[in-house]
Amino acid sequence: MIKIHRTHNPAVLEKTNKTFQTEIAGMNEKEAYDFYKKHSRVYLYNTNETKTHFKIMNKERCSFCTKFIQDFDDEMTVEHIQLKRDAPQLIFEWNNLLCSCRTCNTKRSTKAHSSEKYLDPTNITDIEKYFCYELDGKVYPNQELSRQEQQQAAYMIKLYQLNRKGLVCKRREFMKQIMSDDDFYNSLKTMDEASQNIIFLSVFAYYKRQRMPS
Ligand SMILES: [Zn+2]
Numbered sequence: 281m282i283k284i285h286r287t288h289n290p291a292v293l294e295k296t297n298k299t300f301q302t303e304i305a306g307m308n309e310k311e312a313y314d315f316y317k318k319h320s321r322v323y324l325y326n327t328n329e330t331k332t333h334f335k336i337m338n339k340e341r342c343s344f345c346t347k348f349i350q351d352f353d354d355e356m357t358v359e360h361i362q363l364k365r366d367a368p369q370l371i372f373e374w375n376n377l378l379c380s381c382r383t384c385n386t387k388r389s390t391k392a393h394s395s396e397k398y399l400d401p402t403n404i405t406d407i408e409k410y411f412c413y414e415l416d417g418k419v420y421p422n423q424e425l426s427r428q429e430q431q432q433a434a435y436m437i438k439l440y441q442l443n444r445k446g447l448v449c450k451r452r453e454f455m456k457q458i459m460s461d462d463d464f465y466n467s468l469k470t471m472d473e474a475s476q477n478i479i480f481l482s483v484f485a486y487y488k489r490q491r492m493p494s
Contacts, residue, residue, distance in 0.1 A: 281343070281344060281346065281399065281401050281407050281408070281410070281411060281436065281482055282341075282346050282401060282407065282408055282481050282482045282485060283401060283404070283405060283406075283407050283408065284337055284338060284343060284378075284401045284402045285337055285402070286337055286374070286375070286402040287333045287336060287337045289374040290327075290329045290330055290332075290333050290374065291329070292327060292329045293325060293327070293329065293330055293372055293374055294374070296323055296324065296325070296372050297372035297373060297374075299323075300316075300323050300371070300372050301369070303315060303319075304316075304368065304369065309366070309367075309368055309369075312368035312369060313364065313365055313368040315368075316364065316368050316371055323371075323372065325358055325371065325372055325377060326357070326358045330358065330377070331352070331353055331356065334352075334356060334358075334379035335352055335353075335356075337402075338379050339473050339474035339481065340352045340474055340476075341481055342356075342379070342380050342381035342384050343359065343378040343379055343380055343384075343401055344359075344378075344380060344381075344384040344436070344440040344442060345381060345383075345384055345440070345442055345447055345480065345482075346480050346481040346482040346483070347381055347447075347450075347479060347480055348475075348476045348478070348479055348480075348481075349381050350476070355381065355382060356379045356380070356381070357379070357380050357381070357382050357385040358377055358378075358379060358380070359377070359378045359379065359380040359384070359385050359388070360376055360377060361376050361377070361378060361393060361398065361400060362376055362393045363390060363392065363393060365390065366392060366393065367393075375402070378400070378401070378402070380440075383444070383446075383447070384440045384441075384442075387439075387440050387441040387444065388439050388440050388441075391439055394435065396432075397431060397432045397435035397436075398432075398435070398436070398439075399432050399433070399435075399436050408482070408485060408486070408489075409422060409425065410422055410425065410429060410432065410433040410436075411433055411437075411482065411486070412486070413451065413455065413482070413483045413486045413487070415452070415455055415456075415459070416448070416452065417448040417449060417450075417451040417452025417453075417455065418443050418448055418451075419437055419442050419443060419451075419482075420433075420437075421433035421434045421437070450479065450480075451480055451483055454479045454480055454483055454484075455483060455487070458483070458484065458487050459487070465487075465491075468484060469488070
């Protein structure tokens with residue numbers, strides 16, 4: 281994962297949220313969620329507006345695997361940090377939304393949110409320190425961190441299945457290329473972080489740090 285700078289609250293989303301909050305006032309969670317499900321064609325969070333915000337703040341990448349999402353407008357999905365079912369009052373709350381590739385979103389599915397363990401990349405400035413990327417293509421919790429921090433990293437890896445087979449293969453290929461081909465590595469360094477040539481931004485940032493220790 282990599283630090284993401286959240287944009288200001290998208291205006292239409294804010295408006296939708298206000299109307300929705302008025303409608304669900306006084307309802308319990310189940311009632312509010314049922315109300316949302318009944319009206320999900322009217323109350324929208326994945327609009328052109330939110331897509332545009334995510335496109336900019338995420339550099340067209342998934343918030344979890346940091347993979348460049350080809351055809352962002354069609355392929356990206358909106359991930360609710362606290363699930364719609366568990367926290368219907370946050371369905372249109374900008375700070376509760378992240379953008380995700382389809383696979384990461386599907387892998388988490390409806391697994392509940394742990395406020396002690398969840399690492400929100402828009403909130404945690406040094407989120408990159410939590411993860412190490414090894415040559416086998418896998419991501420691991422950074423062993424130099426505290427036990428609690430390692431547990432948080434492990435939780436995120438498990439929640440979004442960041443060591444799933446397909447992802448590990450692609451990551452390994454990308455790493456191999458960065459490590460073995462200096463021309464390739466140097467050309468990536470000159471590119472904008474939104475470039476699709478940097479397939480996994482988190483991996484690239486990790487190796488850049490390894491090569492240029494501060
Ligand atoms: Zn992803």
